[in-house]
Amino acid sequence: MIFLSHLISGISLGSIYAIIALGYTMVYGIAKMLNFAHGDVIMVGAYICFFATMSYGWHPIMGVLLSMVVCTLLGIVIDRLAYKPLRQAPALAVLITAIGMSYFLQNSAQLLWTSSPKVFPSVIGNGSVKLFDGALAIPHVTIVTIVVCLVIMSGLVFFVNKTRVGKSMRAVSEDKSAAQLMGINVNSTISMTFAIGSALAAIAGVLLCSAYPTLTPTTGAMPGIKAFTAAVFGGIGSIPGALVGGILLGIVEIFAKAYISTQLSDAIVFAVLIVVLIVKPTGLLGKKISEKV
Amino acid sequence: MLRVENLNVYYGMIHAIKDISLEVKKGEIVSLVGANGAGKTTTLQAISGMLKPRSGSVQYLEHNLLTTPxxxxxxxxxxxxxxxxxVFAQMTVLENLEMGAYISKDKERDKKNLDRVxxxxxxxxxxxxxxxxxxSGGEQQMLAIGRAMMASPDMLLLDEPSMxxxxxxxxxxFKIIQELNQDGMTILLVEQNAKKALSISDRGYVLETGKIVLSGNAAELLENDAVKKAYLGG
Known part of the structure; x- marks a missing residue:
């Protein structure tokens, strides 16, 4: 029963990683860059929701919506100001800019909201569902997290495969110049990807802080790195890969904490990543691109 | 229909296209032939905005293409x-064709174009x-042409379709290119296979290291001794 309880916590934590990983993987797929500021957008999202509900007494749902709007705009602005001027620049320049942007967001948050931790209100409530005569208690947060993750995943898979705009995103991710010849505006497609990724980051931020209620300006950093790991683990650029990678990573982390060592859990998570990459360099569901000449 | 004047393209320090001028009239097939590296593809890319030329002008109908996004x-x-x-390799054939019609808002015309393709x-x-x-390579070429047809264009730029x-x-x-032309499509064709290209064209331009060295009626170019010697295998 303990095992089952750990497994469910793992899936729940993994769902949060998966939602964050989506942002990494979609931006990588479209813009071919690693947006290391993505983790910090999560933190901004959590702060926005915190202030909306705690300081202004908004309903949690409204708080989440507001934080999605703010993060969407933030994502678009980050892309416009920091990354768009570097579209033709070497990948390393973009990477360093992204790391800089990450610190910029963290330091701005420190300046605006100080580094003293805020106790995040439980947006979802503290109840739990009891199963097996109370032997297994699953918190509501856990259930909501898993359900939200599944809804987001299916929504995105539908969007990308069935809608005109979603298909144009896939076209851009495969071949920017060819997509442009079709009349697709590559820059606005990239903007839209940042917007979607950042809106999801807002949701992830709220879920993360509902499960682990301490909010500081660096709250997003570690989950961001781990979600990036999850994206690579699942195969970067692949949406189902983000789901699989995120959930597996969450399970590994919780099991490592429960059965091996709390201190070593992060090291174990990254060790698993390294092993997977040695065996399968493209990640679990990563595509090997083969081109006919 | 398409008029290119004094076009200059640089790759860094390399002057790839030197002062090229060419013209394609409505209903024509015009080919741009020349050896590998002569600048044929570069010329087409500069026309369709894939590359930014340093100077010159590209006029298509009433549009200045150099200032068009x-x-x-x-x-x-x-x-x-x-x-x-x-072609978009990870997308299906049908999805590729849908992408070709990305700019279209006319579902009925899309359907007609699809039937035509x-x-x-x-x-x-x-x-x-x-x-x-x-x-296969041939099918991908067909798809690439079909995808372009989905946008109901009046003019096609075809880059090395026989490669x-x-x-x-x-x-x-080549038969299909001729059929498209008979249906009213204007075509600018870039080819290494000069003989084949000129034989279906109205006019031709011969490109050599970034410069146009010869131009004229396609039939005359086919008979031209210098062209024969350089590109048509004797």
């Missing part, structure tokens, strides 16, 4: 079938659910 060029009715086909290329209809990365294809397929592709 590249993704809007196809809206004006000029479609480019790029070198190496560049399938009429020209029955093989694509058989494989419409297949990922285009799994198609890497068997003689039989080359023949088929």
């Amino acid at each position: 590249p993704h809007q060029i196809v809206k004006h009715g000029l479609a480019h079938v790029p070198e190496g086909r560049r 399938f009429a020209h290329f029955p093989r694509l209809e058989e494989r419409k659910k297949q990922l285009s990365g799994t198609l 890497g294809l068997s003689p039989l397929l080359v023949k088929e592709i």
Whole structure:
């Protein structure tokens, strides 16, 4: 029963990683860059929701919506100001800019909201569902997290495969110049990807802080790195890969904490990543691109 | 219909296209022939906005293409079938064709265009659910042309449609180019296969290390001794 309880916590934590990983993987797929500021957008999202509900007494749902709007705009602005001027620049320049942007967001948050931790209100409530005569208690947060993750995943898979705009995103991710010849505006497609990724980051931020209620300006950093790991683990650029990678990573982390060592859990998570990459360099569901000449 | 004047393109320090001027009139097939590296592809890329020329002008109908955002060029009715086909390998044949019609808001016309593409290329209809990365080279070329047709263009820029294809397929592709032209499509054709290209063209330009060295009536170019010697194998 303990095992089952750990497994469910793992899936729940993994769902949060998966939602964050989506942002990494979609931006990588479209813009071919690693947006290391993505983790910090999560933190901004959590702060926005915190202030909306705690300081202004908004309903949690409204708080989440507001934080999605703010993060969407933030994502678009980050892309416009920091990354768009570097579209033709070497990948390393973009990477360093992204790391800089990450610190910029963290330091701005420190300046605006100080580094003293805020106790995040439980947006979802503290109840739990009891199963097996109370032997297994699953918190509501856990259930909501898993359900939200599944809804987001299916929504995105539908969007990308069935809608005109979603298909144009896939076209851009495969071949920017060819997509442009079709009349697709590559820059606005990239903007839209940042917007979607950042809106999801807002949701992830709220879920993360509902499960682990301490909010500081660096709250997003570690989950961001781990979600990036999850994206690579699942195969970067692949949406189902983000789901699989995120959930597996969450399970590994919780099991490592429960059965091996709390201190070593992060090291174990990254060790698993390294092993997977040695065996399968493209990640679990990563595509090997083969081109006919 | 398309008028290029004094076009200059640089790759860094390299002066790739030197003062090229050319013209394509409505209803014509014009070919741009020359050896590998002469600048044929570069010229087409500069016309369709894939590359930024340093100077010159590109006028298509009433549009100045050098000031038009590249993704809007196809809206004006000029479609480019790029070198190496560049089909979206991870998308199905049908999805590729849908992308070709990305700018269109007229569902009925899309349907008609799709039927027209399938009429020209029955093989694509058989494989419409297949990922285009799994198609053969010839089928990918058909898809690339079909995809461009989906935008209902008035003019096509075709870059090396015969590259890497068997003689039989080359023949088929050239036949289709002629059919498209008979249906009213204006075509600027870039080819290494000069003989084949000139034989279906109205006029031709011969490009050599970034400069136009000869131009004129396609039939006359085919008879020109210098052209014969350099590009037509004696």
